[in-house]
Amino acid sequence: MSILDIKNLNLAFKTLTGQVDVLHGIDLNIAAGEKVALVGESGSGKSVTARVVLGLLQETRSARINGSVVFDGQDINAMPARKRAALRGTKMSMIFQDPTSSLNPMFTVGNQFTEVLRRRDHKLSKMASHDRATKLLEEVAIPDPARVLGSYAFQLSGGMNQRVMIAMALANRPKLLLADEPGTALDVSVQAQTVSLMRDLVEENGTSVLFISHNLGVVREFADRVYVIYRGRIVEDGPTAALFANPLHAYTRALMSAVPRITGAGLPEVPEVSDDFLAARVSHTEAS
Amino acid sequence: MSAVLRLLLHRLGISLIVLIGVSMLIFSIARIIPGDPARIALGPNATVEQITKLRGEMNLDAPLPVQYGFFLADISRGDLGTSLYTNRPVTQDIAQFLPATLELVFLAGAIMVAVGLPLGILAARYRGRWPDHFVRVLALLTVSAPGFVWAVILMLLFAFYLPLFPIAGRLSDIYEIERTTGFLTIDTLLAGNFAAFKDAVHHLILPAVALSLSGIGQAARLTRANMVETYDKPYIEMAQAYGFHPSRIARSYAFKPSLIPSLTIIGLDFAVMLGNAFLVEAVFAWPGLSRYGVAVILRKDLNAIMGTVLVIAVTFLIVNIIVDLLIAFLNPRIRYSTRGTS
């Protein structure tokens, strides 16, 4: 059964000058334990999709959302804000792009860990939370958990903070993990390490993942299935192997042939815009 | 050496330089008066002999840099000269009047923080919605009138029409309290006279509120502005992504990082209050430094004027050093900036 089922999701922002449409009828499905990637350039709508799933954009008054986002059998769009908030940090969680600036500079890692763990167990004592956090940090191969828990994010390396973020995101054993370009701010080798660490952990826990990225190399390593998004529309989707072996949509091909910039941490640049990119969606069947 | 101690020494050094600058500024102000300071001090009926004698005592015939040297030497010994108005050492006058002003300003500062910061948090938490608009109008309104206008309005409302508070003074006449510190709230407690303490606080409230009003507006607006900036930070989105309660995010995750830039300005607001105390003390007949200052200014009592300004500047510098240390203490980035180098 599917853990996340998005049907005909439309998103627009109301601005001073009028309405800006961002998503035009997204359909996306993630099965239990499945790792799915959503690939596209910046501005394609992939990050806002994650924020709709998480229920964050529903709280923004300028956002107009239509369609259904069924998570674990319940439509996120239809539920009251309180219920949405109750899911966050417990049944679903998120990993952000820049681990260091995503941790609050005024609180120690340990402090923030306690807050996260108390999302599930409100009465968790400081001691118990410290023990639990230590175990979780060991899981992400942090050698000296006690020191890390007593530190502030700015005292740790980016790679270390990334591991902390992964441990936090999986701390309450969520059913769905949203990863928004994890580690893009880090250098390439650290990024690769943390992604493979994340893959091992989610496979072990059977966590479903929506992995958002523009880095095709990482996506190929990580995901079971891939959706390609272009200007708020899914243009192609299918099993990773099939899609990479035989990209059918013009945009997917352009994305794959684009040479990653040397300076931009593997950021592909699609050199030109073609009318073909707006062609209808192509879905690979499991057989292809 | 710890980072905080090094910061303290650095700040003390800068303050010393600024203080020398302040003394130069005060000295220049005192010397730009058109006319003879000695003649002004002695009044129109003074004889030539009296003026010559006073000119000699004030070293007015020496070149200006030498005069400044004397001035600096005097103040570094803690000698601010004799007041021509009270015929007492200026330091003694100030010691008598300063505690009343500080007591008022400290309470006003506390009210400013206790009311202004929560209002700012509220506005930022509900930014763009009605609590935000309400706080904005309230803040703009409170900063739109000088302290004496608020003092008059508050006095009319809460001392005359609704006689909730006393109209003037620091303490009712029925209490005889020994002035140990000069802070009546402390002295009454030292004397163990709780009724007098309540009376002193009762007298303090209205002037302190009048003095704090514009500060409340400033603090609320500033806190809101800094917090709105903080709300765009990734760690706030992270806190939201983990489903933390919005009020908790506002009070803790967004407020604490925003407090650090706010504190500096709150220190500056303290300076503004020291100035505004002149206005509020006048309305409430508060026997503080400001009333002394106005009295000596009207009498062109130069030593007393210079002394008063200098003491206020020093008070302000001390408050700013305290604020800087507080920031260093609150900000882990500064607290831990020299790990391992001690």
Next chain:
Amino acid sequence: MIRTLRILAGNPLSLLGLLLVCLITLAAILAPWIAPFPTHNGAVVDFLNNNRPPSAQNWMGTDLVGRDIFSRILFAYQISLTLGVVVLAIATPIGTIIGLLAGYLGGWTEMILMRIVDVFLSIPPLVLAIAMMGVLEPTLTNAMLAVTAMWWPWYARLVYSIARGEREEGYVLAAEVIGAGATHIAFREILPNCLPAIITKMTLDMGFVIIIASSLSFLGLGVQPPTADLGSMVAEGARYLPDSWWLTIFPGLAILIAVFGFNLLGDGLRDVLGEDE
């Protein structure tokens, strides 16, 4: 400019501020013609009608010597606005030039100029002005002088902080590369980037200058009687509270309304021009 005005007019609070500022400016300019008792600005005495509460004839009552308070408030606005305009017209260019020099040139110029600014900023502004008025004769000109002397450092600091940031920007480096002179870069390249912040601050400061000036005259250190001034009107009336409340409340509210207008307008401008404190 047009665009700025249009956005301002779209916000009810800013629009209210703009209206208040226009109304008060007009009232001040037209005071000799619109005041019900135009002669009451000076030393006029009408003891038959002294200390009267508000009535159809004297909307805000009369003062202790029988002058119409409403008329005097209109004339007092003339003094307040003139003082504000003169102070800002002198303090802003001085502060801007010093801030630009310190921010763009850096080095010793920056060190010395900014320490001087620090000295001025370390004395509460009102105290500094009061001290200056203490040694000067209390006249309108001297009050302007005293307020100007304490005002320029705030502009120096504002422009300095912007200029220091801009110094490292690409367009400044580009201008340096093509050999533009320091004056050209400071005034033609950096200054335009400081203008929105300066304009916003000037609008807000009109209100604050009015507050400081009325505070000086409240303490008897500003404009002298019989000239109408809001601060001294409040001071005179304060002794007759609570019975003759109109003596203080109307001049006090007059200050509040004028400053509130400038603050609303300045706050709206800050939103439009995107300037922070």
